[in-house]
Amino acid sequence: MPESVQLKINGVPVRVPLGSTVAAAVLLAGHSAFRRSVSGEGRGPLCCMGICFECRLTIDGQQHVRSCQLLCREGMEITLGE
């Protein structure tokens, strides 16, 4: 049973402990800003429980997916918002 999971964040491979959420993985990879708000501010997770939508990312091609409640899966491709 693997202890860690590898995924790609903006094309860069990142290895995180099994059971981590995507939001935690993105922060572990050193990104604080996940996306830009409508007026261009960098934003990161706020509520961490699926309500604020500040943590949304493009995951495996699907836009606007909340990352704070999603467990990392092997091979996931994450793209941060511009």
Added chain:
Amino acid sequence: MCAAASCSAAKAWRLPSVSNRRQFDVLVVGGGPSGIAAACCAAEASLRVAIADDNPDLGGQIWRGEHIFPGTEEAAHWYRRLRELSVEHLPGARIFAQAGARTLIAETDSGVCEVGFEKLILATGARERFLPFPGWTLPNVMGAGGLQALAKSGLDVRAGKVVVAGTGPLLLAVASHLKQYGAEILLVAEQAPRHRLLPFALRLPPSKLKDALSLRRDLAGVPYLTSCWPVAADGENKLERVTLRRGARTWSLPCDYLACGFHLVPNTELAALLGCVLDDGKVRVDDFQQTTIPAVYCAGEPTGIGGLELSLVEGQIAGFAAAARFDSARRLFAKRNKLGRFAARLERAFALRPELKHLPQPETLVCRCEDVSLLRLREHLSWRAAKLLTRCGMGPCQGRICGPALEFILGWQPESVRPPVFPVRVESLMTAAASAMPETSSPNPVSRS
């Protein structure tokens, strides 16, 4: 377009069908402590029970990440009890609409699931209240429970400098937890004044007093400042320092994270969608935790913020009642009432001070989804006007973050709830609508006037 064109529309694009249809005696929405307790009590009466929760694992917020290694005896007890019963767990199920009086619709990553039930128990918990202040939108400013949840989900907070701020017993629990994860807690800033907290602390029942003292011991060396709150967060691209105020004194602390939450707000949106009557933002329930909609029960924070123990008791009562075990339910009334009185004292002790209404500056953003500042919002006389003209509250959070803040700062009441209760994929909305009864729209259609 008349019938012919409608037919061709159906032929041209087959309406997606529900990928999954399930039926239970009792459906519990929400897998936190009250939901787990409710499910256990209903399942022990040999009913077919399921818990639907939008997280990958059970535990809600307070027991998040504890499904394998529970952090307390209490959690361990309930998880054990649950494991011994065949309660179905529907993980990652985001309930967003109704398909009929006894059917809810959930979106999962793979499609749409219709869940039918005889009895429904809403255990949807609560969320943190965020109050805006300059810089609160910077990355690494998070909720108090929020940062704790992230730490439990894999964020490495070792050696991270954390300021915990806001209000409520949650702050101490969060600070203690984060410290165990290796974070350096710089201080805990509690907005409530000592003259309110001290009498509250002195009246704590022995068990709670023991917990409180134990927390204080865990946090030895960490300043716990009352009458203290954040007035600004600063940093280039993310949080670098927090400015705090206490009386006449204002000072800044360099830090990595600000874990800041101003108490809790009930998650009542699903209850409202179903037509349950709310009193002052709380779901109205009778002694048996039944809402104003027959066969729909509600337990825990949505009936009023009351903490873990009260949530557990209410969950049990709801579970017993849904299983028609009314005597078992009645036996818990006294405990519930006692805990309810405690909850009321807690709310009074940690009530928000009026100074907090002035934390945001005119240009401080209040609606984060649409980047609307306080200045723009204050131009309007009502929530409705503000919504329409600034689009505050029309973003993906559907007003869940800005709403409680504006209610506190401007006294605005939230508007009615429409499906989808959460943003969902267009195909999910389509599937849900297609599978619903033609006559069913919302249970309490409102005459336009």
Added chain:
Amino acid sequence: MTSRIYDVLIIGAGIIGAACAREFARAGLRIAVVEAGFGGATFAGMGHIVVMDDSEPQFALTRYSQQLWRELAPELPPDVEYMPCGTLWIAADDQEMQEVRRKHEFYAARRVPTEIFDPRALYEAEPHLRPGLLGALLVPEDLVIYAPCAARFLLHQAQAYSCDLYLDKVLQVRDHAVILQNRGGLHAGAVINAAGTWAPELTPGLEMRPRKGQLVITDRYPGFVRHQLVELGYLKSAHTLTAESFAFNVQPRITGQLLIGSSRQFGVQTNAVDNHIIAGMLARACHYLPELSRMSAIRTWTGFRAATADKLPVIGKCPGRQHLYLATGHEGLGITTSLATARLLLDQFLQRAPAIPAEPYLPNRVMETAHA
């Protein structure tokens, strides 16, 4: 009872009332506007400014008004979100392509610029449309705005002259006065009923029915759609009098959000979302834009359009009443024709010649003849 006297009192601060307020205030008249709660079609609809050719009068009014919007554009503040994106009328079969050519000729003869797109041009313009479409008609001068803020702008313009706004509900319309729920009475030389779907309550005998519509809005997907996209079947939907219908009609907002419509229902009184309409409407939208199905839908809502039997609005003095004017019944073209409506009404009030013939919109045709 208050004794303030206005020249003209306007019932309704939706787009029609606001446009009238601006027009009449700028003409030097003392104006009052009464608004009950921002619940009208202005605050629920799509904000699409579009020329339509169902009839000559409809064309004349929509074109006149569209040009007035284009002239106003430089003054509009950013929150009106003025987008000169144009409309693409999409043809899915030969019959619809014929309609494209017919429209093209019709508009060419009336000096409205349009362009016929063959499939290559269409997919270059809108790559996310499903394959197999035959072409489209581009109407480049059509526009999109955010209507609630446009109404507010027009009202502010009026208030820069002489316009008082009352947030109150009109209970009764009398000669030279209205009775309000909270404030008592307001006196005016003339009253304009611009109350949309509530207009018949205030002017009994006015034959108009509410026509319900439903909309869905998505999260932001900037650049996914560049024009307002409408199927030619929309015209059948808008212009029949059958109980319910829906058609493909998707609008890009300046935010990148997609507004998905459109639907029409008669005889439904509640403002609840109707599942079968949503299902059909979204299915139709996904039929034309398949990638829509995976997009995030944030909200759904409903609204009611004020509809007359001949699909033309009501603009003019109320028959049998000396001091009452009507400006209502715009169905789905309220935003489009608001500015021209206000202009035509002012022309009538001041008894000067209008820029287009005003007869087709006069109220006689929609007043019950039996009504005294």
